[in-house]
Amino acid sequence: MIQKLKEIYQYRFLVLSLVSRDLKVKYKGSVLGFFWSLLNPLVMLAVYTVAFKYIIKVRVENFPIFFLCAFLPWSYLNASLSMSVGAIKDNGNLVKKVYFPREVLPLSVVLSNLVQFLLTFLILIPALLFFKIDLGLALLLLPLVILFQTGFNLGLSYFFSASHVFFADIKHLLEIFLQIWFWLTPIIYPVSFIPEKYLVLYKLNPAVWFVEGYRSLLLHNKGIPFQECVLLFLIGAVFFLFGHLFFNYKNKRFAEEI
Amino acid sequence: METVKITNLSKKFRRYHQKSSNIKYAVLNLFKGFGSSRHEDFYALKHINLSVQQGETVGIIGENGSGKSTLLKLIARILFPDEGTIETKGKIATLIELGAGFHDELSGRENIYVNASLLGFKKKEIDDKIDEIIEFSGLKHFIDNPIKTYSSGMYLRLGFSIAINVNPDILLIDEILAVGDENFQKKCFERIEEFKDKGKTILIVSHDLNVIERMCDRVILIDNGQQFSKQDPVEAISEYHKRLFQKRKQALRLGPDKTAVETSGEMRTLTATQFNRWGSREAEITSVKFFDDQGNETYDFRTRDHLKIRMDYHAKKLIKKPVFGIAVYTEDGVLLTGPNTRTGDCDIDVIQGQGSVEYVMESVPFLPASYLFTVSIYDHSLRHAYDHLEKCLVFNVVESRKVKDKFGTLHIPAQWRHVKKGKPEPR
Incomplete structure (x- = not known):
């Protein structure tokens, strides 16, 4: 495992160039360039605000910020998974013809989504200031939460991209799964909406903890209790480890099965 | 120093009877074990041992699918081996697929970075090499254009330039020496020779036995x-010819009809192995x-017989100025003749759909033996x-009473004449 990580580190320039290739290709030739990355969440923000604040009348303070704090990390997760699921199979011609650590493929997808996620803070921070939300020391914990979520995203990306090689339907299953997952996560409603008796079950969803973590830091300017920090770390680490091991186990037959 | 050491290597592949990578089969097969439908293993390689010293060039030959x-x-x-x-020592570069990972929207220069990093190189190493790579490819003026504007030849040239100019210790080459025009090919061979001189290890897979032998x-x-x-090399190559010939003979003798290419279905099975x-x-x-x-179909002739070869073709689209060619080889793979419609002044303007081309030998010039036939x-x-x-x-040439020549391969139409000294024979 250590050896594998070392090797991936040795190929860091490949990761870097794949990430920058991803981003370059994405924005090349479009007039607004990377502003599309910002525009998209803004539009979603407008749509959901109108729908849930004014039509359905969800009573939540500062709905736009409440929504953004959860929606942006969710988008990071959502995009990471739906883009990385085909990472191995779609690059079949590479996998079959060139050696390089295959982890690099899902890894670079997740990292390029991380970059875009970080860019969206260019919207979030001004929005926080605009709505006069106090920002404070709690922000120092933000990099940690982002790191743990990246571990979580990465683990799942490893799992899905490796499974997809052997089982093509996983892509479609994932789409449905992500839809359901969106509604099972407190993005457009607060956790308090969940009836008490389902709460334990509800909190088995790891995304709940991440979303709540982000909200606590950004919206409420509150730290995260130590136990919850440890829990976030564990979620990130366990998912990463599991994904990594699974990927490595399946890795040996990628080139034959694609 | 040993740079590649292979010990008792075997590799199995799965042959699926019904590949179940979609849900219907997965559900049907759930009871038989998830996802892994009925398959049988077969050995693609068995007990291979190989030790390659630094500086050696080793060729690997064999039929398709061997x-x-x-x-x-x-x-x-x-x-991965089963x-x-x-064990390998040093950096490996593979010339298996040229331009793998190229992205159409990016410029040639940007693609060099992506492609070289795919081969495991760091930014600094590529910075040092990039001028040389561009120079070698001969694409200086196009290097900052997106490569979707490149022709397929330019594409391959760029790919080859990257792979050959990175500085590996072991170079693996698979059938790609047929890249680009003659000039560029020469440059590639020179670069590979340079590699050899520098004491690098090279492994080549090729069908081109001349390249291998050289x-x-x-x-x-x-x-x-x-x-x-x-x-x-000499022994291995002649053994290769020998085995090829044995197999081909067997296959043809077993077939219902002596043509190896009678029906497309049969052809396909023969393609893989024969x-x-x-x-x-x-x-x-x-x-x-x-x-x-x-006008009878036969594959046994006598020297000086009349022989007609008919090749039926099917052109799926309109093809301008095609050239049909044949070649005849001895059992050892020596090329005896390789005429084509272009050199034979039989220009064909266009072909489309079905048709056939005939090649007629008024007098078979081959002496008794079996001969291999190529068509293209x-x-x-x-x-x-x-x-x-x-x-x-x-096809076979068998003994005939007409021709009593025994030595060599060819019967050359010529006459003997005895000239006595001092007293020339009157004409």
Whole structure:
């Protein structure tokens, strides 16, 4: 495992160039360039605000910020998974013809989504200031939460991209799964909406903890209790480890099965 | 120093009867074990042992499907062995797929960075090399254009330049020396020779036995996943010819009809194991038949017989100026003749749909033996193969009373004359 990580580190320039290739290709030739990355969440923000604040009348303070704090990390997760699921199979011609650590493929997808996620803070921070939300020391914990979520995203990306090689339907299953997952996560409603008796079950969803973590830091300017920090770390680490091991186990037959 | 050491290597592949990577089969097969539908294992390589010293050039030959590319991919770590071990020392570069990972929207220069990093190189190393790579490719003026504007030749040239200019310790080459024009090919060979001189290790897989013989210190013959014990280039290559010929003879004798290419279905099964076939297949050879002067189909002739070869083709689209060619080889693979419609002044303007081309020998010039026959369709420049069936058929020349020559291969129409000294014979 250590050896594998070392090797991936040795190929860091490949990761870097794949990430920058991803981003370059994405924005090349479009007039607004990377502003599309910002525009998209803004539009979603407008749509959901109108729908849930004014039509359905969800009573939540500062709905736009409440929504953004959860929606942006969710988008990071959502995009990471739906883009990385085909990472191995779609690059079949590479996998079959060139050696390089295959982890690099899902890894670079997740990292390029991380970059875009970080860019969206260019919207979030001004929005926080605009709505006069106090920002404070709690922000120092933000990099940690982002790191743990990246571990979580990465683990799942490893799992899905490796499974997809052997089982093509996983892509479609994932789409449905992500839809359901969106509604099972407190993005457009607060956790308090969940009836008490389902709460334990509800909190088995790891995304709940991440979303709540982000909200606590950004919206409420509150730290995260130590136990919850440890829990976030564990979620990130366990998912990463599991994904990594699974990927490595399946890795040996990628080139034959694609 | 040993740079590649392979010990008792075996590789199994799965042959699926019904590949179940969609949900219907997965559900049906749930009871038989998830996702892994009925399959059987077969050995692509069996008990391979190989030790390559630094500075050696080793060729790997064998028929299609014999396992030679699999071996190269195992060394390149693209595939993993099932049994045995492979140890390698130093950096490996593979010339298996040129331009793998190129992205159309990016410029040539940007693609060099992505592609070289795929081969495991760091930014600094690429910075040092990039001028040389661009220089070598001869694409200086286009290097900052997106490569979607490149022609396929330029594309391959860029890919080759990257792979050959990075500085590996072990170079793995699989059938890619047929890149670009003659000039560029020469440059590539020179670069590979340079590599050799620098004491790098090279492994080459190729069907082109001339290249193999010219470049390799040792040759590994792989047949049906197993290696031939001798590695001397001359011995291995002649063994290869011998085995090829044996198999072809057997296959033809067993067939219902002596043409190896009677029906496309049969052809396909033969392609995999019996002979090499390549080409873009816009036009295909659908059948090859030999006839005697009575118009009867036969594959046994006598020297000086009349022989007619009819090749049926099917052109799936309109093809301008195609060139049909044949070639006749001895059992040892020596080329005896290789005429084509272009050199034979039989220009064909266009072909589309079905048709046939005939080649008539008024008098068979071959002495009794078995001969191998190649047939092909090329474009006008003879560079692009539409369909090429290498040594796809065997025909025999048997003893005849007409010709009593015994030695050599050819019967040359000529006369003997005895000239007595001082007293020339009157004409």
